[in-house]
Amino acid sequence: MEVTIxxxxxxxxxxxxxxxxxxxxxxxxRFIPHAMMxxxxxxxxxxxxWLHGGKVMSDSVTPPDVTxxxxxxxxxxxxxxxxxxxxxxxxxxxxxxxPWVRGRTWANDLEPLGxxxxxxxxxxAAKDFYLMHNNLDSLLEMKLGRxxxxxxxxxxxxxxxxxxxxDTEGCQKALDRMERYCRKDTxxxxxxxxxxxxxxxxxxxxxxxxxxxxxxxxxxMDLQKRGIKRTVAYNYQRYQCNDCKRYPSVRTxxxxxxxxxxxx
Numbered sequence: 692m693e694v695t696i697x698x699x700x701x702x703x704x705x706x707x708x709x710x711x712x713x714x715x716x717x718x719x720x721r722f723i724p725h726a727m728m729x730x731x732x733x734x735x736x737x738x739x740x741w742l743h744g745g746k747v748m749s750d751s752v753t754p755p756d757v758t759x760x761x762x763x764x765x766x767x768x769x770x771x772x773x774x775x776x777x778x779x780x781x782x783x784x785x786x787x788x789x790p791w792v793r794g795r796t797w798a799n800d801l802e803p804l805g806x807x808x809x810x811x812x813x814x815x816a817a818k819d820f821y822l823m824h825n826n827l828d829s830l831l832e833m834k835l836g837r838x839x840x841x842x843x844x845x846x847x848x849x850x851x852x853x854x855x856x857x858d859t860e861g862c863q864k865a866l867d868r869m870e871r872y873c874r875k876d877t878x879x880x881x882x883x884x885x886x887x888x889x890x891x892x893x894x895x896x897x898x899x900x901x902x903x904x905x906x907x908x909x910x911x912m913d914l915q916k917r918g919i920k921r922t923v924a925y926n927y928q929r930y931q932c933n934d935c936k937r938y939p940s941v942r943t944x945x946x947x948x949x950x951x952x953x954x955x
Contacts, residue, residue, distance in 0.1 A: 696910040697899040701742035702776035703881045734762040737769040738877040754862035757854035763799040785811040819891045889936035909935035
């Protein structure tokens with residue numbers, strides 16, 4: 692029987708945000724009341740790529756956008772990408788990227804994101820691996836021998852200050868530099884996640900298929916039996932995919948070794 696296999700649209704993405712601005716009495720200020728805020732933070736860039744192939748895409752504010760603190764156009768464009776995706780993937784995305792996009796979508800009166808199914812690689816690393824650090828730079832260096840581009844606060848300050856002083860050329864150069872940084876993070880995160888797929892305990896299905904004996908993570912039909920997985924109620928035949936190395940399973944109809952009574 693011919694099997695149709697379709698990879699889900701998994702969007703790997705990253706966003707960059709500008710800092711908020713506030714009036715403070717002391718460098719030791721920990722809490723800034725609303726009345727002391729001068730300007731709210733806003734999004735300056737995003738980059739994204741589909742997990743199963745394709746080039747890295749990106750969008751950025753312009754120097755006039757920075758001057759106006761107007762991120763509506765790029766928030767709308769990343770929102771369209773997220774709504775198109777079946778799953779989104781980011782590092783610390785559940786705690787940062789998704790709430791950030793939702794907040795700026797609301798602030799700009801844009802179309803709501805709706806339900807977002809996500810994979811957070813920081814959560815995967817923290818839950819399934821015992822590592823000294825779970826930040827992206829550490830994971831990249833450990834597994835791929837790569838590092839994030841080194842930055843400091845001057846990168847963000849240059850964007851804001853050059854825009855506010857109407858140095859359009861200088862602001863654009865600062866934005867271009869930040870965009871290269873953002874795009875590299877997305878490219879590296881996509882490669883990193885592919886190395887994590889065989890090792891993390893739980894992942895959502897990454898492919899659609901109209902046949903039962905297809906790996907739900909990569910779509911391969913090259914599977915081998917790897918024993919029985921037993922739960923309280925059912926037995927499952929465990930398989931290992933010879934391509935992505937994950938362990939999918941299927942519920943069996945064999946009641947020979949299962950009691951109808953549930954253990955307590």
